[in-house]
Amino acid sequence: MKTLKQIKYQTPILAYTDVNLNTQIIYMKNNILVINCGSSSLKCSLINPVNGDIIFFALAEKLFTQDALISFKQGEIKQTTPLISPYDHQAAIQSLVAFLTQQSLHSSICAIGHRVVHGGEKYSQPTLISEQVKTSINELAKLAPLHNPANLQGINAAETIFSNLPQVAIFDTAFHQSMPEKAFLYALPYSLYKEHGIRKYGFHGTSHYFVCKNAAKILDKPLEQCNFISAHLGNGCSISAVKNGKSVDTSLGLTPLEGLMMGTRSGSIDPGIIFHLVEQLGYSLEQVNILLNKESGLLGVSQLTNDCRELEQASADGNDLAQLALQIFCYRIAKMIASFVPCFMQLDGLIFTGGIGENSQFVRSQVLAQLSLLNFTEDQSANQHCRFGQSGNISTENSRPCWVIPTNEEWVIAEQSYQLLNGAK
Template sequence: MTILTLNCGSSSVKYQLYDWDNKVILAAGIVERVTQPGSVIEHRSTGKEEITREHACPTHKEAIQLILETLVDSEYGALSSIDEIRAVGHRVVHGGEKFARSVVVDGHVLDSFKAIQDLAPLHNPANILGITSAQEVMPNIPHCAIMDTAWHQTMPKTSYMYALPYKWYEDHAVRRYGFHGTSFLYCAKRAAVLLGKDPFETNVIIAHIGNGSSINAVKNGVSVDTSMGLTPLEGLIMGTRSGDIDPAIPFFMMKKLGLSPDEMETILNKKSGVLGITEKYVDRRDIEMAAADGDKKAQLSIDMESYRLKKYVGAYAAALGRVDALVFTAGVGERGPQVRERVCKEMEHLGIKVDMNKNTASMTRYAETELSTPDSPVKVFVIPTDEELVMTEDTYALLEGTYKDHTEYTYYFQNPNYVNKSRQEALKKDLAKRPGLDKILVYPPKK
């Protein structure tokens, strides 16, 4: 069965085509600058040369049509016909309290997404547009929705309620929801495999660090707390988002500068975080190079981001009581040894002991690695996330009628002998250029 997954942002559409029967990625890519001049697609089919080409995409519908045309292109496509696609899985950032699991999209589901889109005004409208556009282009196959918030529906009220008027929760659904759920689900299940433990007897702290960042406390295999809140703005310092601040600051600065609520929302979401501190950089690689060249603001942003992470690790260690593993994932988590070092340094009192040579060697998105010392009570792993695989499997299981809540369902990638074939091939290049990487692999499984 061939399944297409779509992740629609306000001005982009990421996609992946997966052959479920053979467990391989057939193609993947992104359409950028959707609804803007200069739209462009970056596409790669397995075994073929990567291509980039411009194509006008005034709406998400044209972007999805462009993706489908590219997938069946005789030169660089992966399909002979669009009819080979049996289903589409869509990422939906915010499912509110209505959805605690993935669902097949129908009119009622779409109406429910529309009713709560004000909870995620930067994300859900684009997700909804992506679903409706894909349904127009591919009306005769099932479309499924995989929610970022669903994983966190196991949080207790002590974690998800805010100390605000209770009527705000009752009447307007103001509460903590959390995000990055498919990433956390994947990493929690894989961590249990690496530990050789039952996932529902496993306590882990997972740090998803990228342009958007959040951290998750997982107790006995389910989410019990997370750093993002009603929206993805709360919590860690991110690429352009402020994370935790004194809530009086926006009001103070609105009065000082005469800013509107919309202008302040834009500043907090798009002009803060490490961009706000450095005043020029978002990419952590650029920040690290600038810091090495003596840029004090760049160094400050690294120190601040790492310190915020460290505080959350300590808080979640206290909340969990016993921690089996600390996991780093996503772009910075997978390839940011400087941030990982600053988070883990001097954490021995919490049972976290890291071999810094292993940490330096671990810079790959194609394999799972262990950074902890042999005597570390808490294992420290880098687990490259795979949100698309979770989306694909949820879609497949929904179609087959085998899908259940993750507490009752065993994913394909929970098999101890699971190997990501595409990553295994790509790993060869990283092994050739990174000395010591082969010594810290816990993926592929050791024979």
């Protein structure tokens, strides 16, 4: 059994005690290794949790194939190497450790922070990983079958290789556990919620929290006194209503399929379409699942790609379906933003983030043009400037504020892991 305790020093020092060994290891450096596992990929960052500096970054791709490889970046050093059999998450982490050791960075790691997509109702805070927590993550895989199993693979691999370090889970759903029942319940028999946990959970919580915290700094107000609508737009999309610093509603639901049109996901549709596909068109449930998650959204409508940049170019070149896909995408974003008006008596501003939200001047412009009734007006010059990591206010002087704020989910994971281990609030 592993326990943690805080020791008071002039400079923060993390003490980690392994009761079984009755030993204590004190790390003079406090970098957090952040691991984000996908089904066939692994992203990893070594981060200073206090200032967010990224010391090292790695990306493993094409896992479970003979083409599996991992790329490293540390300052000016860039390196790509193939992975050895069995080409899995553990092979990626072993290669990662070899590089960290080569660069004398291994000893600076005090803990591992893991992104876990679905925490259900049970996990609303950063959590030290135990066998019981891993069991819960596995049980919740039925609600996030594409994500939780991969997250768990990364945890198991990290525990094997970093056996002397604490492992912390940061859940995507945690930020949304403040939603009231009127927001998270579906209009289904109440017993389905009480007995089976069928409700809206929401995702992208670390991203929404990070950008709202930074918007509060721009306003020079405590986050607890701020009201925002946050739009995380990427291949996966979600919008959240954040009232007095807490999530009170969000567009994603029981799974990451509800809500906005996304890269390959349909977003919300008439549930009757599923019955029609099965009963009238002969689809199997597996085929419906693939259709809604991997063949719909921007890709499905355009019949071209799920890449917004490519669609914008095709649209400019006169491709009708690319134009239609972007029209639907922007309209549904604007409509979802407007649907959150009942959450507020006062609104401090709108935030765009995520790969599309941070970089697509076109999408932001189209969305704001459909929100004039909420007093949003685009500053075209400012909007054009906010790309490729540039943040700023893209609204006119007399408009309600609208910011582009690049997200940094990895820093949130590092910061919250560090705070948990040091007993900070």
